[in-house]
Amino acid sequence: MAAVGRLAGGTLKRPRWRTGLLLALPAIAIFALLFVAPLFTLVANSFRTQAGAFTFSNYARFLGDPFYRDVLWNTLKVAALTTIGCLLVGYPFALYMRGRSARARNWLALLLLSPLLISMVIRAYGWLVVLGPNGPIAAVLTWLGLTPPQLLYNDTAVLIGMVHVMLAYMVLPLMGSLDRIDPTLVPAAKGLGAPGWTCFWRITLPLSAPGMLAGAMIVFSLTASSFVTPAILGGPKVKLMPYFVYTQATTTLDWPYAAAIGFVLVVVTTGLLLGYSRLLRRGRGEVVFG
Amino acid sequence: MTRVLGGAFACLVGLFLVAPVAVTVASSLTATAYVTFPPQGITLRWYAEVFAKPEFLSSFVLSAGVAVAAAGVSAVVGLACGLAIHRYRFPGRGALEAVLSSAFAVPTIVLGIGLLQWFAQMGLASSPFTLLLAHLVLTVPYAVRLVLAGLAGLDRSAEKAAAGLGASPFLVFWHVTLPAVRGALIGSAFFAFITSFDDLTVALFVVTTDLQTLPVRIFNYMQYDYDPTVTAIGTLMVLFAVVAAVVIERFVGVARLFGADQDHK
Numbered sequence: 170m171a172a173v174g175r176l177a178g179g180t181l182k183r184p185r186w187r188t189g190l191l192l193a194l195p196a197i198a199i200f201a202l203l204f205v206a207p208l209f210t211l212v213a214n215s216f217r218t219q220a221g222a223f224t225f226s227n228y229a230r231f232l233g234d235p236f237y238r239d240v241l242w243n244t245l246k247v248a249a250l251t252t253i254g255c256l257l258v259g260y261p262f263a264l265y266m267r268g269r270s271a272r273a274r275n276w277l278a279l280l281l282l283s284p285l286l287i288s289m290v291i292r293a294y295g296w297l298v299v300l301g302p303n304g305p306i307a308a309v310l311t312w313l314g315l316t317p318p319q320l321l322y323n324d325t326a327v328l329i330g331m332v333h334v335m336l337a338y339m340v341l342p343l344m345g346s347l348d349r350i351d352p353t354l355v356p357a358a359k360g361l362g363a364p365g366w367t368c369f370w371r372i373t374l375p376l377s378a379p380g381m382l383a384g385a386m387i388v389f390s391l392t393a394s395s396f397v398t399p400a401i402l403g404g405p406k407v408k409l410m411p412y413f414v415y416t417q418a419t420t421t422l423d424w425p426y427a428a429a430i431g432f433v434l435v436v437v438t439t440g441l442l443l444g445y446s447r448l449l450r451r452g453r454g455e456v457v458f459g
Numbered sequence: 460m461t462r463v464l465g466g467a468f469a470c471l472v473g474l475f476l477v478a479p480v481a482v483t484v485a486s487s488l489t490a491t492a493y494v495t496f497p498p499q500g501i502t503l504r505w506y507a508e509v510f511a512k513p514e515f516l517s518s519f520v521l522s523a524g525v526a527v528a529a530a531g532v533s534a535v536v537g538l539a540c541g542l543a544i545h546r547y548r549f550p551g552r553g554a555l556e557a558v559l560s561s562a563f564a565v566p567t568i569v570l571g572i573g574l575l576q577w578f579a580q581m582g583l584a585s586s587p588f589t590l591l592l593a594h595l596v597l598t599v600p601y602a603v604r605l606v607l608a609g610l611a612g613l614d615r616s617a618e619k620a621a622a623g624l625g626a627s628p629f630l631v632f633w634h635v636t637l638p639a640v641r642g643a644l645i646g647s648a649f650f651a652f653i654t655s656f657d658d659l660t661v662a663l664f665v666v667t668t669d670l671q672t673l674p675v676r677i678f679n680y681m682q683y684d685y686d687p688t689v690t691a692i693g694t695l696m697v698l699f700a701v702v703a704a705v706v707i708e709r710f711v712g713v714a715r716l717f718g719a720d721q722d723h724k
Contacts, residue, residue, distance in 0.1 A: 189547020193555060196540035196599060200558050203596045207573030214576055262472050265465045280476055286700045287480060288657050290674045291693035295479025298486055303495035394566030396660045411568040418572045431569040439564055
């Protein structure tokens with residue numbers, strides 16, 4: 170009976186808020202002091218001059234300078250192209266994965282995730298070698314009697330490196346969607362005389378849209394804000410926001426301006442994502458009810 | 460026909476995925492003083508070169524130490540926070556959840572520069588401890604997410620039954636709750652280790668010239684030298700990652716770690 174009493178009045182049934190707060194306290198402390206406070210400092214500093222006076226000049230400088238507007242535009246462009254690249258490579262790969270045995274799928278998933286398990290710096294360095302003047306691509310082209318083009322330090326190099334890292338983020342949600350499709354739908358449509366292409370276009374593709382859109386959202390936002398791979402493969406020649414946050418903070422030592430660029434990056438990416446997820450919700454409604 | 464095409468395409472994608480690593484490993488053996496693929500001649504000279512540079516070793520020790528600490532702390536903090544969010548109502552719970560989920564959305568580079576300016580304002584000098592603090596912001600949200608997923612799969616009636624049979628709250632926790640989230644804890648510890656060990660973006664803002672983590676050391680070395688030492692370090696780190704991957708696959712399954720679990724049965 171005592172046990173039943175404890176069950177009714179004890180920790181399981183009516184948890185006390187103090188215990189909860191105590192358990193959450195370390196996480197609250199970490200995030201208040203190391204996440205919320207730094208971000209507030211960042212935003213506050215972005216409205217200051219180097220001397221500390223209040224100003225809008227950092228934002229005025231960013232928006233007024235065609236060079237930096239170009240940086241913003243190029244960041245969004247590279248992120249969008251990476252997303253499209255991941256979709257073009259990832260969709261057929263996901264379809265291939267779907268047809269394999271559970272064992273093979275496990276291995277393919279591991280293969281997809283392998284770039285994420287290897288140090289970012291080393292992975293980017295590997296691409297530096299692959300695309301570099303002493304790399305295999307240049308060797309093959311030279312052997313064929315062609316002059317190898319400059320493959321490094323441009324948008325294409327960044328694109329290749331980013332698709333390589335981001336592919337898993339596209340394929341795995343896509344697999345989730347593909348797996349949820351009723352396996353009898355396509356055979357049923359085929360039985361009714363629909364050709365394979367129509368089955369894909371009218372059944373598989375629309376039903377996998379949620380996974381595709383979720384993957385696109387992750388890939389886009391991670392790419393727009395990534396620093397290491399673009400910095401190594403693109404360098405200063407590829408104009409991307411995170412790179413300029415870094416150089417302004419460490420080379421030019423203009424902290425307020427670095428803060429402003431960083432804050433613009435956050436606002437633009439979250440703004441786009443919010444708009445996109447709203448679109449996604451409406452889109453999903455159409456898939457369900459349409 | 461489609462089958463063959465599909466297989467060929469998958470092989471190409473596989474080649475694309477392994478290319479940078481395969482090339483790094485192969486060219487670490489080259490006898491030339493510059494990185495080249497295919498490697499020319501075979502030598503282990505660049506491995507000797509790595510161990511002849513004490514700064515790489517000290518950076519490795521620093522990185523590994525911080526990563527181990529990050530792994531332990533995030534598992535514990537993640538478990539406590541996951542339990543709090545899953546089971547208790549307390550003031551600030553909604554705000555905490557909002558902050559944890561927005562931590563995924565804030566670019567690490569922005570976090571890095573925010574920490575740089577905040578630490579400077581606080582007069583906090585760069586040390587292994589500040590590095591650990593910075594990495595916890597990256598790792599704890601994942602730990603909480605994994606713990607919450609583990610707790611969601613736990614049948615509460617098992618706990619109630621144990622309590623009803625007279626087990627003390629501690630015994631219930633130790634024998635029922637903890638085993639249910641064991642996978643999540645191991646997973647979050649490994650994830651935290653890898654994230655911390657691999658982090659360059661945040662570390663670049665937190666370190667000084669005397670205190671460089673391994674990724675920072677390699678990144679800086681790459682700016683000035685194009686000799687194959689980096690490929691040798693890379694190969695060693697790949698071996699390290701392979702061991703980690705095997706262990707993770709053993710305990711949790713790599714796919715689940717990245718939040719994209721598919722039930723493969």
